[in-house]
Amino acid sequence: DAGVIQSPRHEVTEMGQEVTLRCKPISGHDYLFWYRQTMMRGLELLIYFNNNVPIDDSGMPEDRFSAKMPNASFSTLKIQPSEPRDSAVYFCASRRTGGYNEQFFGPGTRLTVL
Amino acid sequence: SQQGEEDPQALSIQEGENATMNCSYKTSINNLQWYRQNSGRGLVHLILIRSNEREKHSGRLRVTLDTSKKSSSLLITASRAADTASYFCATARIIQGAQKLVFGQGTRLTINP
Numbered sequence: 001d002a003g004v005i006q007s008p009r010h011e012v013t014e015m016g017q018e019v020t021l022r023c024k025p026i027s028g029h030d031y032l033f034w035y036r037q038t039m040m041r042g043l044e045l046l047i048y049f050n051n052n053v054p055i056d057d058s059g060m061p062e063d064r065f066s067a068k069m070p071n072a073s074f075s076t077l078k079i080q081p082s083e084p085r086d087s088a089v090y091f092c093a094s095r096r097t098g099g100y101n102e103q104f105f106g107p108g109t110r111l112t113v114l
Numbered sequence: 115s116q117q118g119e120e121d122p123q124a125l126s127i128q129e130g131e132n133a134t135m136n137c138s139y140k141t142s143i144n145n146l147q148w149y150r151q152n153s154g155r156g157l158v159h160l161i162l163i164r165s166n167e168r169e170k171h172s173g174r175l176r177v178t179l180d181t182s183k184k185s186s187s188l189l190i191t192a193s194r195a196a197d198t199a200s201y202f203c204a205t206a207r208i209i210q211g212a213q214k215l216v217f218g219q220g221t222r223l224t225i226n227p
Contacts, residue, residue: 004156031212043157043202043217055212091156101145101206101213105156 004106006092012112018080021109024073025094033103034067034077035091082113119218120203126224133190135221137203144206146179148188151200193225
């Protein structure tokens with residue numbers, strides 16, 4: 001069974017450009033989480049979805065960030081316009097209701113904004 | 115803000131020795147989880163301990179939880195070079211009916227051969 005899939009694995013872009021990160025959760029998982037990891041701030045929860053509906057977006061840093069989940073197998077995190085301080089590793093994770101409550105993480109997207 | 119604070123921030127030991135990492139938190143929790151992150155990879159769940167449990171074992175891992183002190187520890191026995199990684203505690207709280215995890219800053223563990 002495939003794990004959480006993220007693309008691209010690396011993204012280098014220039015300030016002001018739009019960046020779209022993609023995630024495919026594990027089949028059957030009804031929760032999807034987007035995290036950002038930096039040396040300074042550690043791992044931060046940005047937003048999470050339940051059954052494709054955004055539940056808590058209080059971690060989204062500002063209006064430049066948006067996330068969607070059009071169906072159970074796909075989610076995007078968009079930054080527009082991007083800034084150098086957005087450089088980080090972005091992780092997607094998923095889990096299913098009940099069960100063991102563990103979250104399964106994707107390999108991450110390393111974003112560099114020049 | 116970070117809920118969990120790991121201690122130490124970095125730990126270097128010889129292969130075969132035991133490694134102990136600690137985590138402190140501030141508010142009441144539903145459960146506490148430990149994750150491992152190898153360099154350049156995503157986090158991998160190791161073990162979960164519920165708020166009404168005091169100790170849990172999984173292979174070479176032993177986790178304790180003291181809710182009165184709001185602290186947890188992760189012990190890795192008979193360490194191996196492959197255990198070299200960063201270890202994170204994550205506290206789980208139920209907010210609006212759903213579990214939300216808050217991660218600490220992590221402990222970077224190095225096992226020297």
